[in-house]
């Protein structure tokens with residue numbers, strides 16, 4: 001096989017009629033990749049997934065107990081039996097306490113540092129997950145972390161008292177008996193103190209760690225609209241996403257992510273663009289919005305996404321705050337808030353029919369934005385929609401390129417300044 005530089009030279013030199021030979025040479029080339037800096041200069045997301053995976057308190061106890069058995073043996077070099085028993089008992093209790101407290105300490109610290117360094121969108125996701133839990137189980141994250149820290153301090157302090165008592169036992173036998181009794185007590189204390197907050201944190205962690213990890217270096221578009229208008233059905237039809245689809249409002253309760261492989265940079269490289277499904281929005285003020293609506297709003301506010309705005313104007317999906325009038329009013333309000341976003345309006349479920357008079361009003365509301373009439377059920381308009389999604393993803397890519405170039409330039413200027421000083 002020809003080396004790559006030679007091959008590229010050939011591409012430039014070959015007369016057009018020979019260029020048909022190229023495909024047979026090209027497949028062995030590595031697939032085109034985005035320039036390296038595209039992958040590196042955006043702040044990290046997906047931090048919530050890096051939260052430590054806590055295990056139940058009983059499992060942490062058995063690991064710590066095994067480790068203490070292994071690491072602390074009777075010190076045969078101590079000839080005095082009483083001294084030997086005291087040393088052994090105290091060291092073993094100490095090792096157990098350390099083994100129990102270290103993971104609690106690591107979890108508390110890691111949670112603190114991850115939550116402090118979150119991307120603004122993930123911060124909203126975390127706050128909303130916690131808020132939902134607080135409503136459901138009355139559990140606040142700050143309280144859990146405090147309880148965990150208190151449990152750790154209490155276990156540590158009680159273990160120190162135990163060591164003192166073991167060391168004060170008058171005989172070797174009494175020292176060993178006391179050690180056995182106190183070791184069992186320490187285990188029980190640990191379980192009663194640490195189990196409740198660990199259990200609560202594990203529940204919350206499940207919600208936090210399952211938050212979608214959105215890449216900021218790849219273009220994304222989010223499907224937005226009232227509940228039950230067909231957003232998830234479209235995400236399923238145009239991407240790898242598999243959100244739940246049901247004929248009732250608020251089927252989608254979190255952000256779901258699908259992907260499409262797309263060529264960018266005039267075909268120079270491919271990237272997995274992200275298609276995000278969002279919970280439905282009702283036509284009401286922000287102050288009255290539920291956590292799911294707040295999540296959709298946060299994705300628009302904090303992520304550089306394009307928008308596919310979905311409406312069902314057949315008059316069959318309307319619920320409280322999502323009638324045809326509500327949908328048009330909400331569309332107008334949302335577009336007003338994000339006037340610069342790459343945007344496509346989708347009239348979904350077109351197989352159900354839409355009154356011409358309603359369409360007239362919709363056209364007036366959508367102004368110069370592109371409208372695509374689609375039906376997932378009959379396939380009408382789906383190819384056109386894919387083309388429009390491609391177009392808005394391209395627009396997002398261009399914006400990301402500008403952000404990226406600016407950041408690279410800033411870094412270079414900073415480095416130059418540092419070199420000069």
Ligand SMILES: Nc1nc2c(ncn2[C@@H]2O[C@H](COP(=O)(O)OP(=O)(O)OP(=O)(O)O)[C@@H](O)[C@H]2O)c(=O)[nH]1
Nearest residue numbers: 227228229230231232233246247250251252280376
């Ligand atoms: N007739 C018809 N029904 C559709 C079409 N697309 C979706 N539906 C139906 O509309 C209902 C709602 O679809 P979803 O895709 O779950 O709607 P959604 O907007 O994601 O709903 P939420 O997640 O609750 O906000 C389901 O029963 C779908 O089968 C379509 O093109 N034509």
Ligand SMILES: [Mg+2]
Nearest residue numbers: 231232251252
């Ligand atoms: Mg949905």
